[in-house]
Amino acid sequence: MITRRTLALGSTGLAAASLASVRPTLADNEPIRIGWLAALTGPSSAPAIGFDRGVHQAVDTINGQGGVNGRKIELVVRDTQGDPTKAVNAVQEMISRAQVHAIWGPTNSGEALATTPIMARFKMPDVHPCFVDSLIDPARFPTAFRMAPSNSQIDEAVSDYGINKLKLKKFAVIGDTTGYGTTTVNSSSASFGKRGAEVVYKGTIDATTPDVTPDMLRMRDAGAQAIVVWTVSTGLISRLMNTRANMGWDVPFLGHPAMGSGEVGKLIAKPANWDKTYILGFKNCSYGPDGKLPQKVQAFVDSVQGKIDFADTTLWWVLAGVDAIDLIAGAVRETGSTESSKIVDYWNTLHDYPGLFATYTFSKDQHNGMPQSDLVMSEANSQKQGAYKLAPGYG
């Protein structure tokens, strides 16, 4: 006989059962929220604009295919304007209010130095492309992963090219007078010294110096066979190139990718002044001797023709944006979860993950994902659709 008590108990049980069955369904359909810390405006916005194109391409592609295990990706974008304070506020808002599952960025080291400890405290999975070595420390920041080279790797790539590919022995290492320029001159000089080369001249130049002839003369008198340049100032770079031509000195420049910027092309006195300049590049973003990109990257570039403009950005920024989203989506797909610990554990097991920008390998003790072999040197004056030709010396 059905009593009133039995009916009440049964109804409660049914309601509980239905709630229990609904909860996983809700979780399964909940969007994957990815925080994107982008310096989309301000003086250092160029990289983030490039990254952003890749990010949106990847999100649109994944969502267009039905999402990850049926869950759509939802981007939570905050413009940090390159300002560490704004980046810190954005991270806190993403974590506490937007409740994102993982974060991509920030994309410059100044911001990352401020945000990485916060993300570590909240166990927030984070991938970023910032170069400063100290940003990666699995003991202090176990949830932070780098998918671009560290400064040490860059130093190694440039010194390796100068010594082993160009077969030179005496180098001048110069930078601008900013903190970046000064520290990189020291670390780069150490890298050349470690490989047995002689750093015959080491110095910094104010980026607004109108005439760099004295500095170039000192480098020549010191016997430099190549000049390693660490600055993002296109004015200083172009003055170095023009002065080299005026002196009739046939010395190669090696170093920072800014030497390949289109702005440099506008500032040099004649196109020939840009010759013999080799910049850090990436294997997957370089045209080989056949004039083609690696097959997988070429296929991607062909597939987004008309959708992504590469003319005013660099290819690696776009590819890294795609890879960042794919790394997060891949972790959710493989673990079936957006839990922080599961995403981090999954990334810690990645070995030779074939991204577009690079082939990544992470482990519990190594969160620098880019292998040294993916770093190459490129011809600075060869930019075409955001990518460069491999420098002489690569087979």
Next chain:
Amino acid sequence: MIAAILTSGLALGAVYALMGVVYNVMFAASRVMSFTTGQLGMLGGVLGAAFIGVLGLPTLLGFTLTLVCCALVGVVTELVAVRPVLHKLEQHLYVLSTLALALMIQQVAAIEWGTEPRPFPHLFGIGGGGATDEKFWLPVLACAATIGGLELLFRRTLVGRAFLAIAEDNFAARALGLPERNLRIASYALAGAIGGLAGFSSGQLLLAFFANGAMLNFYGFVPVALGGLGSNRGAVASGLALGVVQQAANFTLGGVFASVAVFVIFILTLLAAPQGLFGVAQQRRV
């Protein structure tokens, strides 16, 4: 090496000297050291590159428009940043007002022109990087023309004498019926045009770059202090000497030591002659 030091040193020195003259012209009319001085130089380069390089205007028209625009900025400086604080000169409020206007000019230039240096067009097509390169002799020519023009203005014209009267004794000049306010506006317009000329003539040397203003402000002040406040001849001699010493230090010492050497000389000179090399010690009633 000596030829290279003299070539680039005199060119840079001429730019510093012109900046010093801009400081002096503004100061003579208002007793104000305006921080917009360097920005006028920056605008000379940026506007010249915009008119001739970007818009493709003929050189002479681009040059004239640049000077007119810079003169207008000079007038705006007087109206916005100087006149409202003139009655409180002893509180030095002009430091704040002219600095604020200078920052606004720089930010507008950064937004409209961009934060990367851009090329300044070759005016006569004489390049090559040697002593005959126009980027080296144009600033020197501009400096010589400015000094010659100012000498003619101040010594041979009635307006020039009125300028001198205002600079000498503002109250007495007004008592004599001189239009002090109009003359002050004209002085700021003249200073703006000279600043524009400095930036225009050094455009190939310094490039059209929004951040040049701060550097020109700084190095333009040194000739004023060395030469004596208000002395254009002193500013020119000190500016040229500064440029040559700076380049000599660059060649011999290099890097940050060059700047250190320049300022050691600067401080020693002021210790020896506090009123500046060409200045006159002020007399005080006791």
